[in-house]
Amino acid sequence: MRTNAPAVEERETEREPELGAGLLVDFLNTLDIEEGTDLLDDAAAFDAWCDTHAVSAGDRAEAKSVRDALRSFLDGESPSLPSLELETTCGDRGVALRARTAAEAAVASSVVLSIQGSMGRVRLCAAEDCRWAFYDRSKNGSRTWCSMGVCGNRQKARTYRAKGSPDD
Numbered sequence: 305m306r307t308n309a310p311a312v313e314e315r316e317t318e319r320e321p322e323l324g325a326g327l328l329v330d331f332l333n334t335l336d337i338e339e340g341t342d343l344l345d346d347a348a349a350f351d352a353w354c355d356t357h358a359v360s361a362g363d364r365a366e367a368k369s370v371r372d373a374l375r376s377f378l379d380g381e382s383p384s385l386p387s388l389e390l391e392t393t394c395g396d397r398g399v400a401l402r403a404r405t406a407a408e409a410a411v412a413s414s415v416v417l418s419i420q421g422s423m424g425r426v427r428l429c430a431a432e433d434c435r436w437a438f439y440d441r442s443k444n445g446s447r448t449w450c451s452m453g454v455c456g457n458r459q460k461a462r463t464y465r466a467k468g469s470p471d472d
């Protein structure tokens with residue numbers, strides 16, 4: 305006797321979030337210091353964000369505490385992360401973490417990057433009024449600004465002004 309429920313196939317077509325630097329950086333940038341906006345305060349905007357990243361929104365308060373803890377970790381602090389249950393799964397390429405919500409995906413991405421030894425390349429822009437998260441792909445891994453063209457030049461201009469230009 306046959307059943308016609310394609311349960312297995314349906315499961316396989318489920319979208320999985322792509323864990324890693326891209327997702328983590330995007331998640332950290334749901335807080336925009338320069339614009340003074342927080343995407344996590346806007347349910348509809350956050351839902352759209354989650355849809356793009358193939359995760360569910362989950363609890364927004366939890367997402368916010370994970371994000372803020374990760375941001376302060378990147379600032380050199382040792383915050384305690386909210387404890388989340390991360391599922392594991394066996395795939396073709398080994399054992400992997402599985403994340404469903406945005407908060408889980410951000411933590412799982414951080415774990416993956418930490419194991420790969422590249423968590424240190426996730427940074428917050430050094431400009432106090434920017435603090436945009438980025439992944440440093442430079443060869444020597446010493447990038448300080450989200451964009452040299454914007455924040456790097458702004459800082460250079462400030463240093464120049466502080467020293468006093470000849471026109472002062």
Ligand SMILES: [Zn+2]
Pocket residue numbers: 429430431434435436449450451455
């Ligand atoms: Zn910046």
